[in-house]
Amino acid sequence: METRSCGVRHMCTLTLLLVSVCPLCCRASWMRLGLTPTGPPEDQDQDCADVPLSPRQKDLCRKKPFLLPGVQSGARLAVSECQSQFRHERWNCSTTEDASVFGHELTSGTKETAFIYAMMAAGLVHGVTRSCSQGNMTECSCDTRLQGGGSQVEGWHWGGCSDHIQYGIWFSRKFIDNTVKNTSKTSGGYTLSTMNQHNSETGRQAIVRTMATHCRCHGVSGSCAVKTCWKTVAAFEHIGAYLKERYEHSVQVSDRSRRKVRRKDQRRLPVDTHQLIFFNKSPNYCLADRRRGVAGTRGRRCNRTSAGSDSCVLLCCGRGYNTHLVRHVQRCECKFVWCCYVHCRRCESMNDMHTCK
Ligand SMILES: *[C@@H]1O[C@H](CO)[C@@H](O)[C@H](O)[C@H]1NC(C)=O
Ligand SMILES: *[C@@H]1O[C@H](CO)[C@@H](O)[C@H](O)[C@H]1NC(C)=O
Ligand SMILES: *[C@@H]1O[C@H](CO)[C@@H](O)[C@H](O)[C@H]1NC(C)=O
Ligand SMILES: *[C@@H]1O[C@H](CO)[C@@H](O)[C@H](O)[C@H]1NC(C)=O
Numbered sequence: 001m002e003t004r005s006c007g008v009r010h011m012c013t014l015t016l017l018l019v020s021v022c023p024l025c026c027r028a029s030w031m032r033l034g035l036t037p038t039g040p041p042e043d044q045d046q047d048c049a050d051v052p053l054s055p056r057q058k059d060l061c062r063k064k065p066f067l068l069p070g071v072q073s074g075a076r077l078a079v080s081e082c083q084s085q086f087r088h089e090r091w092n093c094s095t096t097e098d099a100s101v102f103g104h105e106l107t108s109g110t111k112e113t114a115f116i117y118a119m120m121a122a123g124l125v126h127g128v129t130r131s132c133s134q135g136n137m138t139e140c141s142c143d144t145r146l147q148g149g150g151s152q153v154e155g156w157h158w159g160g161c162s163d164h165i166q167y168g169i170w171f172s173r174k175f176i177d178n179t180v181k182n183t184s185k186t187s188g189g190y191t192l193s194t195m196n197q198h199n200s201e202t203g204r205q206a207i208v209r210t211m212a213t214h215c216r217c218h219g220v221s222g223s224c225a226v227k228t229c230w231k232t233v234a235a236f237e238h239i240g241a242y243l244k245e246r247y248e249h250s251v252q253v254s255d256r257s258r259r260k261v262r263r264k265d266q267r268r269l270p271v272d273t274h275q276l277i278f279f280n281k282s283p284n285y286c287l288a289d290r291r292r293g294v295a296g297t298r299g300r301r302c303n304r305t306s307a308g309s310d311s312c313v314l315l316c317c318g319r320g321y322n323t324h325l326v327r328h329v330q331r332c333e334c335k336f337v338w339c340c341y342v343h344c345r346r347c348e349s350m351n352d353m354h355t356c357k
Pocket of ligand 4: 306307
């Protein structure tokens with residue numbers, strides 16, 4: 001295989017050159033942090049030199065080493081939420097062992113690429129913001145700009161610790177976007193790099209749009225005469241669901257490098273930051289295609305009674321499915337025994353499981 005792909009020496013040199021120059025290859029690598037397991041706290045004291053970052057990101061990391069745990073937890077959050085949002089789809093956000101992390105989908109310019117970039121950028125904002133609010137960092141702690149505000153008539157005021165998302169957003173931009181280009185000037189269409197930058201920004205804006213307000217009551221025996229309110233980032237599942245919805249309504253734009261194939265249905269005008277953009281149509285993800293890094297849906301578990309994307313018809317692309325009988329052992333008929341333990345029986349049941357042919 002090796003000798004065949006490098007049969008033409010020119011090609012080999014060209015590939016090496018592209019690999020060493022192409023910024024996407026280096027930029028992608030930080031996403032690998034999302035695949036590192038969560039260890040005990042003492043193992044988390046990682047050094048900026050030991051983590052997969054581009055030289056520019058390492059530099060930023062060395063200047064702000066206290067943010068590394070936040071970056072790491074944000075990356076993990078994003079990867080696991082991507083897999084959760086797509087667990088019933090043909091493309092299931094699976095990751096690879098190599099540096100590409102998400103395989104071909106990271107650079108394919110499809111809706112899936114758009115979703116990955118948006119989720120990773122949002123995860124970064126979320127992770128950094130949460131660690132800022134929890135720790136006692138001088139640079140980023142709580143957002144105090146709201147404090148003092150509120151409404152005396154309605155009996156509430158801003159207080160407590162509001163999440164300082166502006167800091168997280170600033171950091172996420174600096175960390176991910178190599179060069180800050182103005183993506184609203186796109187008369188000639190997008191490049192993969194400006195497309196990714198746009199979608200990363202959509203991810204950051206998702207954090208802004210989903211922020212939640214919490215309040216606590218004060219007053220005589222919980223009368224709620226006075227309330228203290230603060231703002232926090234939403235649970236990451238909400239952000240995942242919000243971006244999944246954006247993914248389903250993503251907009252096709254023109255690819256600057258292939259202007260001739262531009263079609264009428266492709267938008268030439270700048271797209272606002274709340275929409276995800278892509279330029280290539282996605283494959284159907286039905287059959288395994290090693291060249292395109294598609295795993296196919298063979299062997300995937302499907303649901304015979306579902307009408308959604310996990311139904312055996314849709315997930316298996318009409319190829320049909322196999323039925324296996326699987327034994328299921330559960331704790332059941334649990335009783336509380338005085339004092340103090342719970343006694344359960346073991347119950348066995350046989351269930352049908354369906355997998356795509
Ligand atoms: C995605 O599907 C493939 C089979 O197509 C399976 O091997 C893999 O474990 C799945 N990944 C996740 C994260 O569910
Ligand atoms: C907060 O900072 C103080 C002084 O730098 C340090 O001793 C303490 O452990 C920190 N607390 C947390 C939760 O990081
Ligand atoms: C990008 O360009 C638009 C229109 O030319 C302008 O309104 C906007 O302020 C620019 N944004 C930045 C960040 O330079
Ligand atoms: C299959 O889908 C039905 C309908 O959506 C749902 O009620 C059921 O729990 C699903 N079964 C499994 C095993 O996920």
